[in-house]
Amino acid sequence: MKRLGLLCILLVFVFGIAGFSFADEKSYVENLIKSKTDQILAVIRNKNLSEKEKKQKIFDIAKPLFDFDTMSKLTLGRKYWSQLTPSEQKRFVDLFVKRLRMVYLDRVDIYGNEQIEYKPAIQKNKRIIYVPSVVLAKDQKFSVVYKFWKSPKGWKIYDVEIEGVSIVRTYRSQFISIIQKKGIKGLFKKLEKLTQG
Amino acid sequence: MNKRLLFFIFLVAIFMNISFLYAASEETTFLEEEIGPPEKVIVNDPLEPYNRAITAFNDRAYFYALKPTAKGYAKIVPEVIRRSIDRCFNNIGFPIRFVNNILQLKFKGAGVELARFVINSTIGIAGFTDPARKWFHLEPRNEDFGQTLGYYHMGSVFYIVWPFIGPSNLRDTIGKAADIFTQPATYLLDWWILLAARAFQKINYTSLHIGEYESMKKAAVDYYIFIRDAYEQMRIKEIKE
Numbered sequence: 136m137k138r139l140g141l142l143c144i145l146l147v148f149v150f151g152i153a154g155f156s157f158a159d160e161k162s163y164v165e166n167l168i169k170s171k172t173d174q175i176l177a178v179i180r181n182k183n184l185s186e187k188e189k190k191q192k193i194f195d196i197a198k199p200l201f202d203f204d205t206m207s208k209l210t211l212g213r214k215y216w217s218q219l220t221p222s223e224q225k226r227f228v229d230l231f232v233k234r235l236r237m238v239y240l241d242r243v244d245i246y247g248n249e250q251i252e253y254k255p256a257i258q259k260n261k262r263i264i265y266v267p268s269v270v271l272a273k274d275q276k277f278s279v280v281y282k283f284w285k286s287p288k289g290w291k292i293y294d295v296e297i298e299g300v301s302i303v304r305t306y307r308s309q310f311i312s313i314i315q316k317k318g319i320k321g322l323f324k325k326l327e328k329l330t331q332g
Numbered sequence: 333m334n335k336r337l338l339f340f341i342f343l344v345a346i347f348m349n350i351s352f353l354y355a356a357s358e359e360t361t362f363l364e365e366e367i368g369p370p371e372k373v374i375v376n377d378p379l380e381p382y383n384r385a386i387t388a389f390n391d392r393a394y395f396y397a398l399k400p401t402a403k404g405y406a407k408i409v410p411e412v413i414r415r416s417i418d419r420c421f422n423n424i425g426f427p428i429r430f431v432n433n434i435l436q437l438k439f440k441g442a443g444v445e446l447a448r449f450v451i452n453s454t455i456g457i458a459g460f461t462d463p464a465r466k467w468f469h470l471e472p473r474n475e476d477f478g479q480t481l482g483y484y485h486m487g488s489v490f491y492i493v494w495p496f497i498g499p500s501n502l503r504d505t506i507g508k509a510a511d512i513f514t515q516p517a518t519y520l521l522d523w524w525i526l527l528a529a530r531a532f533q534k535i536n537y538t539s540l541h542i543g544e545y546e547s548m549k550k551a552a553v554d555y556y557i558f559i560r561d562a563y564e565q566m567r568i569k570e571i572k573e
Contacts, residue, residue, distance in 0.1 A: 208360060213361065213364060241547065241550065284360075308560075309554045309558055310553070
């Protein structure tokens with residue numbers, strides 16, 4: 136009987152910790168994105184760096200936040216991803232990251248005067264946390280949601296939503312449409328062409 | 333007693349191991365489900381060949397007519413004034429927002445819009461400035477009739493691209509038409525004045541947003557699909573709000 140009581144206490148303790156870490160994870164993810172965006176804004180506003188240096192620094196800061204493997208996998212969808220050989224999968228991830236880098240680091244010069252307001256993180260389920268934010272630019276404001284998942288390597292971003300438009304989703308629509316018309320080879324060709332120079 | 337206790341501990345241990353494994357698995361199916369079904373399922377596009385042609389036409393119209401005009405205009409008129417004009421046009425759109433807030437039973441939103449209209453039309457000098465936002469922290473509550481139809485569960489039916497106007501769908505086309513009739517100006521002014529005002533508004537707006545369409549197009553792999561999907565996702569979000 137005594138031992139059973141002890142076990143009960145132990146169980147409560149274990150679940151207590153679990154509950155505690157639940158709340159803790161939300162604030163961990165919130166702080167993570169805040170500190171990283173602060174670092175990135177500092178780089179953008181630093182006038183002593185050339186544009187090339189800025190881009191490299193921003194990428195180095197942002198890289199560990201993202202789960203590029205999962206993003207790539209999601210943009211192709213299970214169906215097409217599983218049709219690729221491991222080396223093709225790796226090639227695809229490389230092309231996709233290169234493309235994202237080209238597109239989203241293209242005009243660092245126009246950012247920097249915006250203010251970012253973070254809203255409390257939302258726990259979607261055990262392994263998904265959303266961090267909503269509002270970017271205030273001159274006369275307009277737009278919402279940006281960072282979607283984190285608990286990957287084997289910790290909390291990582293698997294998608295970003297800007298004004299309700301998901302990056303992964305728009306890429307997936309385009310990739311699937313190209314695959315249906317020109318096959319997976321056609322998609323590789325197109326991505327290779329787009330990531331050149 | 334002891335045996336039962338041991339068994340119980342054993343169960344707890346198994347349970348914890350399972351949840352640990354689950355927490356660390358590389359399985360991402362649940363993420364795929366979270367993002368939603370592929371776009372083909374949600375966007376019905378039977379007019380794709382026509383829509384692609386019109387999208388290409390609008391693209392050319394932007395680069396050869398709208399953009400050069402807006403750029404020339406921006407050289408003559410300072411940015412501060414262009415922003416004021418843009419705010420003024422937005423202020424005129426008040427009846428649409430007010431009516432559709434009410435139709436969606438968003439009475440607080442309608443109240444905010446009414447307050448914004450009164451404040452900005454008077455202290456804000458015909459809407460050229462936005463003191464409602466600056467001093468009273470009243471943010472605009474954008475609602476249109478397309479969103480109202482969506483609020484009452486009407487789907488987009490099918491995607492359609494209009495010349496000069498751009499991406500839309502059947503629901504939002506009906507919405508746009510209804511919005512025109514909600515505007516008192518429609519009954520007060522000649523059609524050619526309305527058309528000219530609309531064109532001017534578009535040029536003024538474009539002058540403040542040069543480069544946005546370009547970078548969006550650059551980000552796309554197939555920009556027709558990109559615009560179509562982004563448009564539908566954006567509208568779904570606007571309807572939800």
